[in-house]
Amino acid sequence: MLLKKTLLLAALLSPSLFAMAHEYQVGDIHIEHPWSREMPPVAPTAAAYFIVHNKGSAADRLLSVTTPVAGKAELHEHIHADGLMKMQQVQSVAIPAGGEARFEPMGYHVMLFNLKQQAKDGERFPLTLTFEKAGTVEVEIAVQKDAPEQKAAHH
Known part of the structure; x- marks a missing residue:
């Protein structure tokens, strides 16, 4: 009985865990938790x-x-x-060897213009990233009501 309850609890929690943490890899490049904030339905842009x-x-x-x-x-x-x-457009963003580039509010970000419709909390949409050396990778942007919690320690 305990095993059944544990498995049921794990099954119920798993979708929320997957919704929060998703990562992608292309060559030496690792992309961590792509997300976007839910915007009002009439907003013409998103990030x-x-x-x-x-x-x-x-x-x-x-x-x-x-x-x-x-x-x-x-x-x-x-x-x-x-x-x-x-805010200004940039032609590219450097990713240093052994380092990282953070795309976050008030820093680097991807601006989306002329949206067909605003995505709602819990939805996802594709975004294709093209790197000079690593090539191309498609990620799924998770739409959230609020920004994710920042990790306490940075590398």
Whole structure:
């Protein structure tokens, strides 16, 4: 009986665990938990976030992003300019050897323009990332009401 209850509990918890943590690999590049915040249905844009780890001994670059859910996807960053925070498009993002690039609110992010419709909490949509050396990988962006908890310790 205890085994049945344990298995049932594990089965019920597993989908939520999978929904929270999902990771992808292409060559030496590891992409951790791609996500987007749920936006109001009338919002014309959305943003996607993730962490890119480079486990190799050579630097790489994220060159482009595409998705079928938006008319256009661009790499962007927030910068401080004249005492203000400003968002601007970047042509690529360097991923240092043995290092990482964080795509997060108020930092690097993927901007999605001309959305066909806003995704809701719990839904997912595809995003294709193209790296200079590692090549192309398709990830699933998990849409969430709130930003995921930040890890207490950073590498």
